[in-house]
Amino acid sequence: MTAQVSGGVTALDVDRIRNDFPVLSRELPGGRPLVYLDSGNSSQKPVQVVETMREHLSMHYSNVGRAMHVLGAESTEAYENARDKVAAFVGAPSRDEIVFTKNASEALNLVAYAFGNPAGSDERFRMGPGDEIVISEMEHHSNIVPWQLLAQRTGATLRWFPVTDDGRLDLSGIGDLVNERTKIVSIAHQSNVLGTVNPVADVLARVRDVGALLMLDASQAVPHHPADFAALGVDFVAFTGHKMLGPSGIGVLWGRRELLDAMPPFLGGGEMIEAVWMDRSTYAPVPHKFEAGTPPIVEAIGLGAAVDYLNAVDMRAVEAHERALTAYALDALREIPGLRVIGPTTLESRGGTVSFTLEGIHPHDVGQILDDSFGVAVRVGHHCARPLHLRFGIPATTRASFYLYNTTGEIDALVRGLHYVQKVFA
Amino acid sequence: MTAQVSGGVTALDVDRIRNDFPVLSRELPGGRPLVYLDSGNSSQKPVQVVETMREHLSMHYSNVGRAMHVLGAESTEAYENARDKVAAFVGAPSRDEIVFTKNASEALNLVAYAFGNPAGSDERFRMGPGDEIVISEMEHHSNIVPWQLLAQRTGATLRWFPVTDDGRLDLSGIGDLVNERTKIVSIAHQSNVLGTVNPVADVLARVRDVGALLMLDASQAVPHHPADFAALGVDFVAFTGHKMLGPSGIGVLWGRRELLDAMPPFLGGGEMIEAVWMDRSTYAPVPHKFEAGTPPIVEAIGLGAAVDYLNAVDMRAVEAHERALTAYALDALREIPGLRVIGPTTLESRGGTVSFTLEGIHPHDVGQILDDSFGVAVRVGHHCARPLHLRFGIPATTRASFYLYNTTGEIDALVRGLHYVQKVFA
Amino acid sequence: MIAESMYQELILEHYKHPQGRGLREPYDAEVHHVNPTCGDEITMRVKLGDGGKVEDVSYDGQGCSISQAAASVLHELASGSTVEETLGVVEEFTRLMQGRGQVEPDEDVLGDAVAFAGVAKFPARVKCALLAWMAYKDALVRSTT
Amino acid sequence: MIAESMYQELILEHYKHPQGRGLREPYDAEVHHVNPTCGDEITMRVKLGDGGKVEDVSYDGQGCSISQAAASVLHELASGSTVEETLGVVEEFTRLMQGRGQVEPDEDVLGDAVAFAGVAKFPARVKCALLAWMAYKDALVRSTT
Numbered sequence A, B: 001m002t003a004q005v006s007g008g009v010t011a012l013d014v015d016r017i018r019n020d021f022p023v024l025s026r027e028l029p030g031g032r033p034l035v036y037l038d039s040g041n042s043s044q045k046p047v048q049v050v051e052t053m054r055e056h057l058s059m060h061y062s063n064v065g066r067a068m069h070v071l072g073a074e075s076t077e078a079y080e081n082a083r084d085k086v087a088a089f090v091g092a093p094s095r096d097e098i099v100f101t102k103n104a105s106e107a108l109n110l111v112a113y114a115f116g117n118p119a120g121s122d123e124r125f126r127m128g129p130g131d132e133i134v135i136s137e138m139e140h141h142s143n144i145v146p147w148q149l150l151a152q153r154t155g156a157t158l159r160w161f162p163v164t165d166d167g168r169l170d171l172s173g174i175g176d177l178v179n180e181r182t183k184i185v186s187i188a189h190q191s192n193v194l195g196t197v198n199p200v201a202d203v204l205a206r207v208r209d210v211g212a213l214l215m216l217d218a219s220q221a222v223p224h225h226p227a228d229f230a231a232l233g234v235d236f237v238a239f240t241g242h243k244m245l246g247p248s249g250i251g252v253l254w255g256r257r258e259l260l261d262a263m264p265p266f267l268g269g270g271e272m273i274e275a276v277w278m279d280r281s282t283y284a285p286v287p288h289k290f291e292a293g294t295p296p297i298v299e300a301i302g303l304g305a306a307v308d309y310l311n312a313v314d315m316r317a318v319e320a321h322e323r324a325l326t327a328y329a330l331d332a333l334r335e336i337p338g339l340r341v342i343g344p345t346t347l348e349s350r351g352g353t354v355s356f357t358l359e360g361i362h363p364h365d366v367g368q369i370l371d372d373s374f375g376v377a378v379r380v381g382h383h384c385a386r387p388l389h390l391r392f393g394i395p396a397t398t399r400a401s402f403y404l405y406n407t408t409g410e411i412d413a414l415v416r417g418l419h420y421v422q423k424v425f426a
Numbered sequence C, D: 001m002i003a004e005s006m007y008q009e010l011i012l013e014h015y016k017h018p019q020g021r022g023l024r025e026p027y028d029a030e031v032h033h034v035n036p037t038c039g040d041e042i043t044m045r046v047k048l049g050d051g052g053k054v055e056d057v058s059y060d061g062q063g064c065s066i067s068q069a070a071a072s073v074l075h076e077l078a079s080g081s082t083v084e085e086t087l088g089v090v091e092e093f094t095r096l097m098q099g100r101g102q103v104e105p106d107e108d109v110l111g112d113a114v115a116f117a118g119v120a121k122f123p124a125r126v127k128c129a130l131l132a133w134m135a136y137k138d139a140l141v142r143s144t145t
């Protein structure tokens, strides 16, 4: 695959890319090859990321910010450079708007905890009975539970967009749902189950009409599509390093500077302060205000290397590659009797995540036989989106999710595996 | 150094240990050797830790808990084994009491956020005006600011133990300070500036008398002394991976099971739930209840390898080695004119952290010249303990802190450096 | 299929041909357990006889092959045994399942249930395997009190 | 001492022999700035003349050699210069300090202040170097309004 794809982007060379991921050539117990179709859960890491981390940990490591020696300078420089890289990668208007967290969940909770804090003073973050929070039925638990907890703490009301039968956000009731009582709307940019890419502009227009804030959970979007947060025009975005070739232990909150400035601090501790007395403190400017304690230093540096890698491949090529794989998979799965795709069955506004049920066979059994017999790694269960599964009246689905290193041959292996599963349980 | 030390512990072989830390043989720009005396800030990492992480990231990585394939099983097993190792290392009564956080600061904030939550129902965690929180004047900002923020949120009162002129916790007023209004007392096990090891049993006795809870910030204790949390008898302990040969991005909260069970959740999201509906959720049992989202997987595994390393060396040998270094340093520093140690000047109840001032020379200048001219890495400033420095009427100190890989030769280098600093500024 | 596979023939056999499935009368206690994370369900009835004998274990449910096969294996092991004996098996089975793949199963105690050893490595599946067994334990408590 | 050392001779010279130190009359504005993280302090007075001329910059303070030398260098650069010129220098100096060691300093603009380039790699020291310069900018604003 080195053909031109549309728009002047060179298609990615999947063979060369696979060489950067040693695990993809690993032989599993019993001699099975690995077919990794679980990147929506967490992606594999290229040697470039792993080696950057190893090198830093071995020869340049020290704490950041506070240290005034060679290693301190090297670590601080590498850590802050990672912030620059991430900011540029997502088109953030300012590097200071990039807050490093431990994962996307922390980023979502950080924003949720900014509301209804009696110590905060900004009107936009006040919350109590009568105020409303809006999410959707297709959210990941990490974009549901923080808002449930916020509603419990403050007495505010949690409401949600329904999901249509074909797996789209149902905007028909938006006029009632998002209203002058709404303080914040938080929805997925791309669903981790359906693959649906949500119409941000439509939601944003209504959110702006009523003067509320809009947060995007872009955990499944940033790894797979070119990002331009400035153009997106929303208020907050959360995403996570481990799904975009980076290590575990690092996530990102982006927020508009003016809002981050107005928010009360979340976690208190070293590095997030300006001056501390026993009875009061003043806080550092953002992003440090939200980075209490020793940050995930080497993890941020690893994420920076992941961003370098994705830039070198070109996110437009990544997107095009996944689109081709998704088209291929939707076609191939259509041939399997009793298979029902949960989510859009066309390529329109959808990413490379395909969830489905197989009639009469529990997804747990599907996933485990695929793994046992063919080394095909998919995810099975409710994928941390139980309400969405309840909405479709099913306890679980099997999910295949694609990334830049996947091939059509791997989708063929999945299809072969599914036929075998049907034979086993026939 | 392979002599017997008291109590049947074999002294550690510092030369062999140094070979495991490649950075210690690194040549800094200008041909200076590195003399790393800043482990109190963050420790260096042995190859065993770095290689364990590299191997896992390269060949065994996947998300934990939720995945049902070979890589998922391998990652989950390695992650949960790390919990076993940490639990055994600190003598936790149960592995389920070990909660992985991103650092010690998160662990301290997690407990602080358990109080005064209107959604929580346990009497012990209720907090409002009239209730009191007690800390001390020698705390790290990470054990001050979370409690200030809690006091602001709830209207409770923050009080603190003073510190004596020789750097000890002043317990003389404990009867008044810790009283029936006290809900929680949180103090350092070992001060990160003074080196003082605090008398936990004395404080605990009073805390139990009044029915309050006791939390220890053991960030500076666990890396340097054998730990036995069960014997300690306190309620919560926070510590952090990066100061004990582990990577950045991983910390630990230990708490008594019964308390962890009674606490409301802190961060909401994937992995911390049992079942989720749109309007409510039930939560997983501890420790998962407090581990929302994808945890720092590889970081926990790295910490497990660090614990293996420390066990192989033997924490009693680590403690004895540091004690010898501290004795040597206190002696050597005494010879420098105008040098004043801030903290205990004897070995009694103190660890291997020595902070001092040099008359007429600002610590910033001391630290930077030591680094510039001799590659001696110390920390200068208020070490995230500004109130303690205010207490001693000084803006900053220079701090040398020791670990298992340090030598008396490195202390000699420090002393030579300090003489040179005095010459430069003479 | 590889050696340490979770899908031992035996599990599939029990799944396809469940032993003793169906709710029967008479019974001393009936319980209904649900695994909220994956939606697996089981209803279980226990009938005890003289001398601590388990006369019948009847059940109905839905879910993955692991959860359903576990109920079938349990039925075989428990029926005709004594309460005390079966509690020993439940205990050993629980230990195996919660051992994260690091516990050596005691085949003498477990019998056919040893086929579930491979499940222990997948925390998300452990609950499937345990569902029927926990329901049984619960039903026993209710029968004898 | 190595090439990229923070402690250029020039900085030490200024620290040991500060130029124009001491608070003088007359002045148009006086400001007092503190760096709360490290306790460095500076009091600074500015006296402006005709045609945007800076007639005098006088100061007193305490802190590390970087913060004190920065005040001395500032005094030399600003006295006798114009407000506009000095604002250009302040801007370039700020850019250098906030550049995390990645900004090439413009020596023509900075003059002696280029000696502080090594500081930029240490975020904790950047504030020391900037203290006097921010105070100066603040004092200028207050003098002209």
Ligand SMILES: Cc1ncc(COP(=O)(O)O)c(C=O)c1O
Pocket (backbone or CB within 6 Å): A269, A270, A292, A293, A294, A295, B040, B041, B103, B104, B105, B106, B140, B142, B143, B188, B190, B191, B192, B217, B219, B220, B240, B241, B242, B251, B384
């Ligand atoms: C005594 C003490 N408490 C808490 C902390 C905070 O640890 P972390 O930065 O890992 O959150 C530190 C170290 O910085 C410390 O020395």
Ligand SMILES: Cc1ncc(COP(=O)(O)O)c(C=O)c1O
Pocket (backbone or CB within 6 Å): A040, A041, A103, A104, A105, A106, A140, A142, A143, A188, A190, A191, A192, A217, A219, A220, A240, A241, A242, A251, A384, B269, B270, B292, B293, B294, B295
């Ligand atoms: C849509 C979505 N949101 C949030 C998350 C949570 O990310 P993390 O586990 O890194 O906190 C995930 C992934 O698990 C996700 O897919």
